[in-house]
């Protein structure tokens with residue numbers, strides 16, 4: 001006899017959990033413009049961009065998307081696209097032009113107005129305290145090599161949390177430590193673009209970790225009720241070539257080894273023996289109390305995930321890295337080959353290795369140079385397919401139990417894409433940099449429908 005009870009329909013395929021957070025990301029130096037106005041101080045990126053050959057076509061950070069003057073219209077557009085969560089960053093040199101010392105109240109005012117305008121439109125702010133725009137004045141005093149930066153950051157973090165903490169409840173301390181340390185002091189690709197000894201590079205990482213700790217401390221001290229915080233990390237994203245037990249175990253081992261410098265101090269309150277052995281005489285100088293600060297408990301971990309490293313169990317029994325061939329599909333960013341399974345494996349490995357219970361994908365997206373507006377439309381099919389294939393893997397991970405609570409597309413608007421200037425477009429909204437006209441791309445409308453359905457369509 002068939003039961004009389006009506007059966008509940010199975011959950012629709014590719015559905016995300018209830019209350020899943022959908023959002024978009026951006027960063028102050030990439031969109032605001034007004035680099036030298038309203039009391040803002042120079043950042044290391046403002047300076048770096050003036051150096052010959054550093055940024056494609058000699059592009060500067062001004063006017064970028066002129067978001068400083070156009071934020072009201074940009075937030076209206078966000079609201080119209082159904083965006084309810086926006087990850088933005090604060091420009092440190094807009095608030096403390098010299099990094100420490102005198103406060104520029106116009107800078108704080110700007111962010112007060114911006115956050116108020118977001119809340120009026122039902123958009124929740126997720127605020128990153130630092131997204132690479134170190135005040136140049138601090139670089140002149142040693143930059144990330146020196147503890148001057150964490151000391152100054154402590155005051156900066158206290159100041160921003162005190163002044164915005166009644167309205168901002170989700171804080172991200174710093175964005176992608178390895179990018180503004182290793183790639184900036186150990187390679188010439190990111191500001192300030194100098195090559196220092198390994199010992200100095202390791203010290204820049206340690207000093208960045210101290211800033212993260214101060215960010216957490218500031219949120220605990222001044223954030224008020226319901227305040228949450230975490231880091232946005234660009235850990236090495238490792239993908240087992242096959243999902244056999246052996247390859248998964250190899251990926252696990254590789255992941256642990258590759259991400260110790262940043263995640264061990266934060267989650268385990270120390271550098272691992274293996275890391276210190278690898279550093280040898282170049283190990284960072286650690287002062288008393290550093291790990292207590294760096295290891296302060298956080299509420300979540302943000303992951304910025306784009307490409308992935310393919311690993312298998314090698315013949316010698318060790319994890320073996322496999323390199324994509326020249327014709328492996330890529331975006332227009334040479335480093336960004338397509339690896340949708342990164343969105344399955346990176347959160348899963350982080351959660352397993354470091355026992356993280358709340359994860360957010362704080363960035364995921366792709367850059368192309370040929371997003372053009374024709375007849376009022378920008379048909380970015382490549383981006384729709386990229387996002388769709390990655391999100392399916394994210395959903396698969398969540399269905400398998402990985403605790404990912406939300407996802408933010410990088411990025412809302414085409415913007416100043418660091419050394420790629422205005423050439424590389426990552427936005428779901430097209431920006432014409434001559435007229436500052438915004439045109440939502442096909443991917444923006446597609447993402448709107450995904451957010452509304454809470455499901456990959």
Ligand code: BGP
Nearest residue numbers: 027175176179333367410417418
């Ligand atoms: C991340 C940054 C973003 C964004 C993105 C694209 O590392 O946090 O700010 O720029 O990558 O990267 P890129 O400009 O290096 O292509």
